[in-house]
Amino acid sequence: MSYHNVEILFVEDSQDDAALTIRALKKSGFTNKLHHVIDGAEALDFIYCKGAYADRSHKEFPKLILLDLKMPKVSGLQVLEKIKSDPVFKSIPVVMLTSSNEGPDIEKCFELGANSYIVKPVDSDNFFNAVKEIGLYWIILSQQPH
Template structure:
């Protein structure tokens, strides 16, 4: 059974550290791969660029995707994911600061599975991460690897 990894796409090092801390504090000990922009995220998923040669049969159990990213933004990453047979069924949770209606609508239109706004209050943030981990890593059945 392949390891259940999490792909965290996040450019803000503070948010990255806080998310990792929240996962750890909630005893979610799965491997977390961090991509700091859209290109890196796509490289990892399709085993290109710095991730050339990666075992592509290992896909993340869930992708935590920020929308505002350098180079290729979150919505574009989502679009390319959904356009490729290998990744089109992967669970994608949008985890962002934005609560703009347009972002929410666009995310769902492009096939996001969930949309969560990052709370400023760290206690609430912890709770959000806990519930995400519980749901996507334990409760939810992942699609079979293509």
């Protein structure tokens, strides 16, 4: 998959959640501009054009980052903190995806500047609708500063 002109950076370590999310976004018409990375470290490489993404253009910003919370190596919280404390990237909307509303994560995420916090529904109907609405809202409806 090409990583140029990416609109949605999707950070998700679970293959299954990734497959289901991508399918839902595809059915809603968003996949052609989606790039999936499998952990926080790769996400940071992508954003900062490092490692495998060294030749990516610094001028291209994703319109939306879908960020899973619980990931190996660099967690979603660490990625969030890094992006939101960087004046260059902090205006990119970050939607946190998580498996549950348990734990102290919600408060922490909003403290760090997350734009939204979504608990992935177990039921596929609800899951599909949730993903579709995230795409609709943040890619189509929401206006961002350039």
